[in-house]
Amino acid sequence: MNSRPGALLGPAEIRELAGRLGVRPTKTLGQNFVHDAGTVRKIVRAAGVEPGQRVVEVGPGLGSLTLGLLEAGASLVAVEIDPVLAGQIAATVAERLPGADFEVVLSDALDVTSLPGEPPTALVANLPYNVAVPVLLTMLERFPTLERVLVMVQAEVADRVAAAPGSKVYGVPSVKAAWYARAWRSFDVSRNVFWPVPNVDSALVALERREPPATSATREEVFAVVDAAFAQRRKTLRAALSGLFGSGAAAETALRAAGVDPSARGETLGVEEFARIAEQRRAAGADPDGVQHGSAPGTVGA
Template identity: 85%
Template sequence: MNDTSSALLGPAEIRDLAGRLGVRPTKTLGQNFLHDGGTVRKIVRTAGLRPGERVVEVGPGLGSLTLGLVEAGASVVAIEIDPVLAGQIADTVRTRVPGADFEVVLSDALDVTELPGEPPTALVANLPYNVAVPVLLTMLERFDSLERVLVMVQAEVADRIAAVPGNKIYGIPSVKAAWYASARRAGTIGRNVFWPAPNVDSALVYLERREPPTTTASRRQVFAVVDAAFAQRRKTLRAALSGVFGSGAAAEAALRAAGVDPGARGETLVVEQFARIAEQLRDLSDPQVTPGTSVSDTDEQEGDE
């Protein structure tokens, strides 16, 4: 296997490869190509992968992180939406890390429902900033084999995912991620390790799978309650959930039955409390109970603090 320093892609090699492919990073696809070997090695170390572990990577781009993963002995399946990049990455890996266990799936990660080979136990990725939360939650929902996740996202998004109740940035991503896993910030990444350099800081967030709350409510119901609770952050839960339960009085009764103060706000509740509230929903087919944007939202709908 090649020496790490020679196998990984440096800044000049990234630009040269992109030039030969006619690839120009686009904001539409959220492309910022990682080119710093030290950062790649930091991510791989932090992921704590086992030899031969099946890893899924979303948005491998030109292959910087991919090369670090296969060199560490991981069995990698990469999901790439760009056909030019998907067509190139297998050759890049084969050339720079001969014998690597690697395959690529040409698809939008939000459309993938199954992957070839063994089920992945880890997700390690530099997620496109514009779809980071939807992709993360979608992967956690669809692939329950995932035990651990380490993703690089916009620093603000990492903080929201890892936020705890009572924090002013605690919201929809925080609660929905907590349904699947415990989350924590795992490091800060500088802007200059990317080409082109993004206008925002990046960070690593580490998630470890845990069982969802024990509840008679479905995930759909719980997430509908979460969406409603944060739709207007300034509202009390009694007011915010009045549409879900049909009226303010019904919402108050449901909250009291769940052991939650009707005057509280969503940012103070843990995911288990949202589950208890959702248990008060009487009818799965009630048109007032909608799944919201389920796994594909951010805090954008929350409004001003």
């Protein structure tokens, strides 16, 4: 697609547009608008967007990244929770990149279960920091056609999502992301390219879809084990999972059967090991809601 010169938004245009709309960025919605065209194009290049590729963007805001994706020829659907911004962005696109293949959906991304048009194969977004991880995991779950993801998040969140077992920041987001994809930190983004300037550092985290672990346990069952394992990080797995298995002794038996040291802690395990533990829980007769049935006392897990 041929773009108009100066199609992307600059600092003055961002402020003028926000002022005209009466938009004041709020911490509640985690709004920080990118105003640097060079940064936008760098993100788009890193995402590897191809002409005609169906891409979903969450939280397009005033349209900085939206225009960059469309400039690269993406077929784009944007999910925007703010009705004022959702109402404006189509007009912005039509004015600056006429003929672009673009749709906007007014919705909370956590509520979206389907999208118009062809299923998206990529997610590229500057995610609101306060809901970045839930949105990322929700989109990966609900849209299995997503092959690649590149999202801007708070730098420490990027580190958590991409962390490997044994890392100090490895935790629930790391394991759950690993269920869906291989993740890595792409590059840092200066605070100075945002309006307003955030008080935290930002980074891009990239994910590439892969098959989940081969397991008889469901994703929900595996995630229940993950949540329990990290609920109290200092506890051994034997203690942390005692609620799910009905007792510490039952948890120890299951852990040993799964090939996991009961004295280990959750941050040392990969997603495949959590899947093996979930398989043992299923074999012991646990319901997905966490209620254990069998000889051990029943308790409700996390």
